[in-house]
Amino acid sequence: MFYITSSAIIGITAVPVQIETHVAFGMPHFKIVGLPDMTVKESRDRIRAAIKQSGFLFPRGRITVNLAPADIRKQGPLYDLPAALSILAATGQITYSSLNDSIVLGELALNGEVRPVPAALSATVMAKREGISNIYVPEKNIQEAVAVQGVNVFAITSLTQIVDHLNGVALIEPTVTKPRKSRTTYNTDFKHIKGQELAKRGIEIAASGGHNILLSGPPGTGKTLLARSLPSILPELSHNEAVEVTTIASVAGTLIGGHGLIRERPFRTPHHSASAVSLVGGGSWPKPGEVSLAHRGVLFLDELPEFSRHVLEHLRQPLEDGFVTISRATGTVRFPARFLLAASMNPCPCGYLSDPFRTCECTHGNIRRYQKKISGPLLDRFDLIIDVPRLESNKLLTDELSETSSVIRERVTKARKTQSDRFKQSDLLTNSEIPQSQLDNLCLLTQEAKQLVELALNQHKLTPRGYARVRKVARTIADLEGSTTIEINHVAEALQFRQQSTQERT
Ligand SMILES: Nc1ncnc2c1ncn2[C@@H]1O[C@H](COP(=O)(O)OP(=O)(O)O)[C@@H](O)[C@H]1O
Ligand SMILES: [Mg+2]
Incomplete structure (x- = not known):
């Protein structure tokens, strides 16, 4: 029996899935087997409608589509297109041999159009790893797929179009466009932040070595502003880092919409009401959480003590290991989570404990309770604890611009180069690792x-x-x-x- 190859995701890694179809005589019946979840079952209706609407013959009789291997759970609508092609091949409407050495993925609309799917980048990386020459992806996923060199990427818009291509009626050329490069512009620049030299120095050190920082000080002294300026001094992602970051976003489904390789380092700012699952990942279908979406970038937790202590404790493992492990009955998945943790906090509930010009109104007990919301072990994981005091008025009122982010960024980039030279033999990137x-x-x-x-x-x-x-x-x-x-x-x-x-x- 012949089969069509597609892909399934374990963590952020794609593995091959073989799709085969058997059509037997009997009462009309259409079944998809091989541990499919609910979304795969729904795809039966889309496949049937798309085949008919595109003018092809949907066979009568007992149709069985098998997704193998059965022990890998499969999710999502990406099997619509390969399953439809498998049915067309089983009924002689296309030839199997035209799909040798190829991977196919895509969701079908009822009219036969092909829609984008998550994790197209992982599938293309898999094609390269497995030595498969061709991949057929939805046109909207093309920017992701072309980021991988050495695989022929075909952009598919509809079922009819790919069938015409496979039957030699109208050939599609592999896409050769260079991956789009997005130019990064930052809304915040260090040149607009007055004074706070000590905090800026701390942030520069953190950015250089990938160290975790906690900014502490009274309200309104620029803690949020300083942290938000951090991305403007971080070096560009290397190609390998960009593939990692884009793969995670692609698996999380945040890439759909024709985005190519992500070039700017992630800067994630979850709200303090965030749950443990949204922060570290999980769910019955494990999805990357904020710590993984912040991989190779920054996770910024503003007003740290407002986060639930229980939720924060989940950060300890990824902070130490650089990845998150999620165990399910079906197996264990691992998501990369190597990020720079930046956080801000007031020293006490009213915020003025360390302020020389305003008296703090909090009771001793309240201050203790507030500070205890962050456990000692978590606090220990901040490499730099930076005091951000109230700015003197003459410093705030000065019209002089401070050093620009691009100047600081040059120093950071140089320090990172020193580190990557030192770690050439290993997979470490920064001193913090x-x-x-x-x-x-x-x-x-x-x-x-x-x-x-x-x-x-x-x-x-x-x-x-x-x-x-x-x-x-x-x-x-x-x-x-x-x-x-x-x-x-x-x-x-x-x-x-x-x-x-x-x-x-x-
Ligand atoms: N050092 C500074 N230079 C310029 N503006 C500042 C500075 N510190 C604070 N500000 C102004 O005050 C606002 C509040 O700062 P913010 O970062 O939100 O304070 P915090 O997070 O410490 O409460 C900023 O948006 C900015 O307009
Ligand atoms: Mg703030």
């Missing part, structure tokens, strides 16, 4: 620097986990300076960005 086992050879401190750390540890200003983080941040500060060794001044600056937390929480 250095595993414990490699700290000793990658983040060696000078003797003087060690003594400073010892002092901080002895004074309980630093926890053991904090020490690992300080070393990584110090590595980034040294990289920004172009220094191969980690000197005492690098460690001192790294320590300075951690100490506020201990002060505030006592």
Whole structure:
């Protein structure tokens, strides 16, 4: 028996699915087997209507369409088109051989038009991996698919069009357009943010090494503004990173609408009412959550203590591992989740605890309760805790522009280049990803620097986990300076960005 190849998604990876059709004599009956979920069942009606409306013959008798292998759960309408072609092939209306060495995906409208589907990029990556030469994708998915080099991509608009192509009536040429490049413009630029040099420095270090940052200070001091400006100093995505980011968006279904490869780093800002599932992913059909949509970019949690503590605790695993694991009866899926966590908070419920010009009205108990909403282990995962104080009026009123984002971005890009050269042999990209086992050879401190750390540890200003983080941040500060060794001044600056937390929480 012959079959047509399509794809199924496990996590963000596509695997081949074989579709075969058997037509037998008997009472009219149309069945799709092979663990299909509800959406696949609905596709029966679309397939029948599309075949008839396109002027082809829908066979009488008992039709069985089988999606194999049966142990992979299949979801979504992407099997409409390959299943329709399989029926047409089983009834001699097209020849199977024309679909050798090809992958087909697409949703059918009742009139036979082909509609876009999620995860077309993953399917094209699979084609390349499996050495399959051709892929037929809905025209609206073409920008995703052409991002993969070395696979012939055919843009399909309707059932009739692909049948005419397969029968040699009217051939479609593979699409050769260069992937569209979107130019990134940022609404926020550091040049418009007055003063706050310390916060800006902290953000530059965070952007360079991929470190997590917490901005803390009274209301209205520019915390949200600073965090929103972060994307403007991040380096462009490399091609590999762009494929990863686009694949996740494609699987999550946020890409439909003719978008090509995503070029700008993600900046995700979930609301504080977000559920654990929307944040880390899940559902009966596991979908990537915000942490995965923020992969290779920034996850910004504004007003961190407003988030439910229970929801925040789910962040700990992805923050540590760089991926999310979701277990289901049908198996385990893993979504990448390597992101920079940025968060903002007021030091107390009224916000003015650290403000020298306004008295805080909160009771001691209220302040404790507020700060306890963020657990110690989560707080420990912020590499830099940055104080954002109220700006002096003369700094705010100055007409002078600050340093532009593009100048800062150049320094960040250079520091990242230093890191990628250092990590050439591994799949690490930034200092924040250095595993414990490699700290000793990658983040060696000078003797003087060690003594400073010892002092901080002895004074309980630093926890053991904090020490690992300080070393990584110090590595980034040294990289920004172009220094191969980690000197005492690098460690001192790294320590300075951690100490506020201990002060505030006592
Ligand atoms: N350093 C600054 N430079 C210029 N404008 C600022 C600065 N800090 C605050 N602002 C102004 O105040 C507004 C409120 O800042 P925001 O970032 O929302 O404060 P926060 O998040 O700390 O409460 C900003 O939109 C901006 O107009
Ligand atoms: Mg704010």
